Amino acid sequence: MSTDPRVEAVARVIGAYGTSEKVSAEFMGYATEALAAADAVDPLRRPGHVLEIRPTSYGIQHPPECRPHLLDCPLEMLMSEEEKAPALPGRYPAEVIDAELVLGPRIEES
Ligand SMILES: [Zn+2]
Structure with missing residues (x-):
């Protein structure tokens, strides 16, 4: 389901x-x-987080329900501890399951 x-x-x-x-x-x-x-x-309308991996940094697009407590966001906390990029540069649907980063397929930009 x-x-x-x-x-x-x-x-x-x-x-x-x-x-x-x-x-x-x-x-x-x-x-x-x-x-x-x-x-x-329109991939950006999907619910959940989008992780943008850049060559030397990253960005996180949070869903609306995450915004009041960004500092407690599990993806934010996990990414702040990552020392290397978890995947090639690009935008990915992302979530944290059992303290592990789980990325969906790379979002193709149109
Ligand atoms: Zn978040």
């Missing part, structure tokens, strides 16, 4: 579900495909 909260929200809209009904796997599938298509057009 997807951890992206947008999938269920989209499935509820396209399947015309009420707030308490269980959404079918069929509509969750449609929603997953619709969001993947939208993310391919």
Whole structure:
């Protein structure tokens, strides 16, 4: 099951579900495909963190829910301890799972 909260929200809209009904796997599938298509057009709308690795530095784009407590951000803390770039320069979806940095596929700039 997807951890992206947008999938269920989209499935509820396209399947015309009420707030308490269980959404079918069929509509969750449609929603997953619709969001993947939208993310391919505009990768920066994806939820979660984006890590930009530059040749000698890095930048982190935080999701809105992270912004009130940036200093406690697990990605911020982990990256401040990294001594070498975790991947080739580029932009990557990034998260911290079990204190490990997990990068998604590199985001192609359009
Ligand atoms: Zn953050």
